[in-house]
Amino acid sequence: MTNSSIIRISNLSKKYGSKEVLRVTEAAVRRGYITGIIGPSGAGKSTLLRILNMLEPPSKGEVFYYGRKVPAAKADVLALRRKMTMVFQKSVLLEMSVYDNLAYGLRARKLPRAEIEKRVNTILETIGLSGQSKQRANTLSGGEAQRLAFARAVVLQPEILFLDEPTANLDPANVELLERLLVQLNKDCGTTVLVVTHNLFQAQRLAHETIFFYQGELVEAGATEQIFTAPRCQQTDAFVRGRMIY
Amino acid sequence: MIEAVRQAFSLLFPLDSSLTHIILLTLYVSGSAVALAALIGVPAGTWLGLQAAVKVRWLQRIIYTLMGLPPVVGGLFVYMLLSRRGILGPLELLFTPTAMIIAQLLLTLPIVMGLTSVAVRTKGKEAVDTLLSLGAEQRLILWTIVKESRYGILGAIIAGFGRAVAEVGAVIMVGGNIEGQTRVMTTAIVLEVRKGEFAFAMALGIILLLISFAINAGLYRLQAGGRDD
Numbered sequence: 001m002t003n004s005s006i007i008r009i010s011n012l013s014k015k016y017g018s019k020e021v022l023r024v025t026e027a028a029v030r031r032g033y034i035t036g037i038i039g040p041s042g043a044g045k046s047t048l049l050r051i052l053n054m055l056e057p058p059s060k061g062e063v064f065y066y067g068r069k070v071p072a073a074k075a076d077v078l079a080l081r082r083k084m085t086m087v088f089q090k091s092v093l094l095e096m097s098v099y100d101n102l103a104y105g106l107r108a109r110k111l112p113r114a115e116i117e118k119r120v121n122t123i124l125e126t127i128g129l130s131g132q133s134k135q136r137a138n139t140l141s142g143g144e145a146q147r148l149a150f151a152r153a154v155v156l157q158p159e160i161l162f163l164d165e166p167t168a169n170l171d172p173a174n175v176e177l178l179e180r181l182l183v184q185l186n187k188d189c190g191t192t193v194l195v196v197t198h199n200l201f202q203a204q205r206l207a208h209e210t211i212f213f214y215q216g217e218l219v220e221a222g223a224t225e226q227i228f229t230a231p232r233c234q235q236t237d238a239f240v241r242g243r244m245i246y
Numbered sequence: 247m248i249e250a251v252r253q254a255f256s257l258l259f260p261l262d263s264s265l266t267h268i269i270l271l272t273l274y275v276s277g278s279a280v281a282l283a284a285l286i287g288v289p290a291g292t293w294l295g296l297q298a299a300v301k302v303r304w305l306q307r308i309i310y311t312l313m314g315l316p317p318v319v320g321g322l323f324v325y326m327l328l329s330r331r332g333i334l335g336p337l338e339l340l341f342t343p344t345a346m347i348i349a350q351l352l353l354t355l356p357i358v359m360g361l362t363s364v365a366v367r368t369k370g371k372e373a374v375d376t377l378l379s380l381g382a383e384q385r386l387i388l389w390t391i392v393k394e395s396r397y398g399i400l401g402a403i404i405a406g407f408g409r410a411v412a413e414v415g416a417v418i419m420v421g422g423n424i425e426g427q428t429r430v431m432t433t434a435i436v437l438e439v440r441k442g443e444f445a446f447a448m449a450l451g452i453i454l455l456l457i458s459f460a461i462n463a464g465l466y467r468l469q470a471g472g473r474d475d
Contacts, residue, residue: 085379094376
């Protein structure tokens with residue numbers, strides 16, 4: 001882990017119509033850290049991830065990646081985009097085989113066939129889907145599908161990984177498997193991870209730092225232990241102790 | 247009805263030469279119109295389906311309206327365009343198979359485009375976001391979305407073919423039902439009915455249905471990914 005920030009946010013705001021759903025004055029994500037994003041539903045957590053993954057533009061403000069603004073040239077944007085990826089809360093699996101789903105992003109990057117095969121077969125083994133590589137992805141069970149969506153992101157070996165409720169609706173065994181994979185990826189590849197979760201125990205288990213959002217606003221950010229044991233804001237305290245009614 | 251079935255078989259075995267010409271011309275006209283409609287309508291419908299619904303709501307409404315365009319109105323429009331005083335008059339296309347293809351293209355294009363846009367929209371923004379997030383560039387995203395929507399798109403083409411092959415109002419107006427030149431199955435049926443040859447007209451109808459069934463069975467197989475289940 002290093003201390004430099006890989007993403008910096010400055011005066012960010014997102015509006016849908018006249019309604020402002022997100023505002024962040026200043027925030028930074030540290031390189032090589034797992035950062036948990038917590039907060040009640042509708043707090044703007046997923047919107048923040050979508051903006052950071054460049055899936056939608058902010059209404060105002062800027063995001064700096066590696067200390068630089070988002071480049072203007074399309075090729076540079078694509079190159080930047082390929083350093084990161086996201087696992088969505090509602091994963092869309094392509095109507096192709098499990099293998100082809102995993103290979104999709106690697107083929108888009110035009111990696112050599114042998115490298116693609118090696119990476120895909122390794123990840124298939126890790127997520128326990130080796131025997132189902134030729135199976136159509138839309139015939140997988142819910143847990144298998146979420147494992148596949150997660151593996152499809154991990155196989156890209158991204159520098160930044162955004163996760164939006166990656167283990168929602170999963171059984172404990174699958175949650176344990178995905179969390180183990182995530183920690184391993186963070187340790188072995190130094191991947192920076194931003195994970196939105198409603199599971200406060202998960203945030204405590206995984207995150208080095210935690211950010212708390214409430215009603216579209218970044219309320220507090222800090223070391224996970226501090227956020228959960230000695231929060232500075234009353235709202236954070238109420239939320240982490242389960243006393244916030246929203 | 248029994249007489250119609252008997253006549254249909256006697257026309258098919260052995261195949262009557264003038265009927266062969268009518269069948270081939272029907273397939274040529276409707277096939278060409280649908281192929282052109284697919285060539286234009288699938289990319290256009292894909293583009294439309296990927297736009298924010300609010301941005302293209304008027305265009306979408308116009309296309310939905312045109313999906314129900316009465317064939318005689320479409321035929322009249324093409325007739326005016328191709329008649330001597332029309333802007334395409336100098337091309338002298340009226341009463342030719344080309345004129346019939348243009349008329350059927352006008353009727354099938356909104357169907358292919360409209361239903362393709364629905365198929366693509368059903369796949370939704372979530373699929374595009376996933377592909378963007380996987381690092382796909384714009385052209386790859388478009389191609390993947392078309393492949394992902396292939397069942398809906400083939401459905402659109404099947405519906406377009408159904409409209410073209412069954413249509414009579416437009417082709418009779420711009421084709422003229424000239425024997426050996428512009429007579430297709432539907433216009434031949436109209437003529438036989440006018441002559442009072444109902445059994446023969448019904449026999450032609452049965453043959454048209456059989457052709458339509460064979461083509462749709464092939465398209466259905468393609469839609470089901472080569473399986474016939």
